[in-house]
Amino acid sequence: MLLDNTKNGFTLKSDFELRKAYFLFKIISNKILSKIGKTALEVSLKLRLPILFIIKGTVFQQFCSGETLDESFNTVKKLNNKNVKSYLHYSVEGIENEDSFDLSLDEILFSIKFVAEKPILDFTVFKPTAIASTKILKKVSSNESLDKKEKMLFDKSLDRFDKICLFAYKKNVKLLVDAEESWIQDAIDEIVLSMMIKYNKEKAIVFNTSQMYRSDRLNYLKTIHLKALKNNFFPGIKLVRGAYIEKENKRAKRNNYLSPICRSKQLTDQNFNNGANFILSNLNRFSLFTGTHNEKSIYKIINIMETNNINRDDPRIWFGQLYGMSDNITFNLANEGFNVIKYLPYGPIKEVIPYLIRRADENTSVKGQTSRELHLIKTELKRRSVI
Ligand SMILES: Cc1cc2nc3c(=O)[nH]c(=O)nc-3n(C[C@H](O)[C@H](O)[C@H](O)COP(=O)(O)OP(=O)(O)OC[C@H]3O[C@@H](n4cnc5c(N)ncnc54)[C@H](O)[C@@H]3O)c2cc1C
Structure with a gap:
């Protein structure tokens, strides 16, 4: 099978790095060891023990591309040599206040400029809560009225969104x-839709993300399609399953409402595949960026592309994976001529620890994914005769 070739999959990893990755995934996959590791990390940081060098040589090296943009750009170049693109994200979560939102705005504008200046980069990314208050977004989402100050702050956030999207449009990023x-x-x-209407007139520049673990998201995609036809724009969609399942289900239970999440993993998988199919069947309007490590979904998408005679390198279709995960998908797809892109988080080690903990948690809870990583690494170590 296309994604099983471990020689391609681990082409950039030395024997030493591969052994280290095996050891790391082995720890992460074990709930008890992973918990001990996280607690030890939290305690050590509180006691200010000098442990950052251990983190740097292990989880940080596995899941982050560097501490600075320049350091990360070395990784970008290495990946590009294997026909894999990158998008960089300063993965430091700021506190929620206006100063921090303005700082994030500057960082995002800088990242757009950085991408525009580098011919081997195409995309950049940002999290809405980096530039807008969660409290106000929540009120707007539930149609609660805003007081005068909140209205003023919300307008400021809208202004930040517009500055970012306009700059991306002007720079073709x-x-x-x-x-x-x-x-x-x-x-x-709603905000991203208004940005797409404004800046996606010729092609998809602004991409919204659709979390297909939400049972209403196929309808969302259909609505966007109708709006695109009516308002004559080209929607970009990043299609993912969704990262906040536990939080979503817990909150729904606590507040006694029906969880927006599909009732089973199987239904999420179906919803994701149907979403991809819907977008690919309407490619004269949509651009699709898939953010998934699910091999079955990837084979499905490839199949739909073949059936619909869509070129492998069609500029409207991208396959995205997180740095440090699913390299077998990344390098095998790239080798076969598909548009592949890695999400590269970067930032000072201490600041990206919340991101690293989330990755470790995800790999502990998504058992299938980690055992697949371990199996592939082991296969490659055997192929190289180093175990
Ligand atoms: C490039 C990229 C960008 C991403 N961007 C975002 C983003 O902007 N926002 C975001 O939320 N996530 C984002 N993610 C994370 C993504 O949503 C998933 O959490 C992650 O990729 C794991 O899902 P998977 O499709 O790779 O595969 P799988 O491992 O097959 O699926 C795991 C996912 O299935 C769903 N699931 C698991 N159990 C159940 C269940 N019992 N019932 C219903 N559903 C279930 C959950 O969504 C879970 O994360 C991104 C991922 C990538 C690779």
């Missing part, structure tokens, strides 16, 4: 807007 929790997402969807 594709812009991914991450999806967040459902209780703030309606407001984000």
Whole structure:
């Protein structure tokens, strides 16, 4: 099978790096060891023990591309040599206040400029809550009225959105807007829609993210399609399953409402595949950026592309994976001529620890994914005769 070739999959990893990755995934996959590791990390940071060098040589190296943009650009070049593109994200979560939002705005504008100056980069990304208050997005999403100050702050956020999208449009840089929790997402969807109407007149520049673990998202895609036809724009969609399942289900239970999440993993998978199919069947309007490590979905998408005679390198279709995960998907797809892109988080080690903990958690909870990583690494180590 196309994605099983471990020689391609681990082409950039030395024997030492591969062994280290095996060891790391082994720890992460074990719930108890992973918990001990996280607690030890939290305690060490509180006690200010000098442990950052251990993190740097292990989880940081596996899941982050560097501490600075320049350091990360070395990774970008290495990936590009293997026909894999990158998009960089300064993965430091700021506190929620106006100063921090303005700082993030500057960072995002800088990232757009950076991409525009580098011919091997096409995309950049940002999280809406980096530039807008969660509290206000939540109120807007639930149609609560805003007081005078909140209205003023919301207008400032809209202004930040517009500055970012306008700059991306002017610089011809594709812009991914991450999806967040459902209780703030309606407001984000509305804002991003207005940006797409404004800046996606010729092609998809602004991409909204659709989390297909939400049972209403196929309808969302259909609505966007109708609006695109009516308002004559080209929607960009980043299609993902969704990262906040536990939070979503817990909140729904606590507040006694029906969870927006599909009732089973199987239904999420169906919804994701149907979403991809819908977009690919309407490619005269849509651009599709898939953010998934699910091999079955990837084979399905390839199949639809073949059936619909869509070129592998069609500029409207991208396959995205996170740095440090699913390299077998990344390098095998790139080798076969598909448009492939890695999400490269970067930032000072201490600041990206929340991101690293989320990755570790995800790999502990998504058992199938980690055992697949371990199996592939082991296969490659055997192929190289180093175990
Ligand atoms: C490039 C990229 C960008 C991303 N951007 C975002 C983003 O902006 N916002 C965001 O929320 N996430 C984002 N993600 C994360 C993504 O949503 C998934 O959490 C992650 O990729 C794992 O899903 P998967 O499709 O790779 O595959 P799988 O491992 O097959 O699926 C795991 C996912 O299935 C769903 N699931 C698991 N169990 C159940 C269940 N019992 N019932 C219903 N559904 C279930 C959950 O969404 C879970 O994360 C991104 C991922 C990538 C690779």
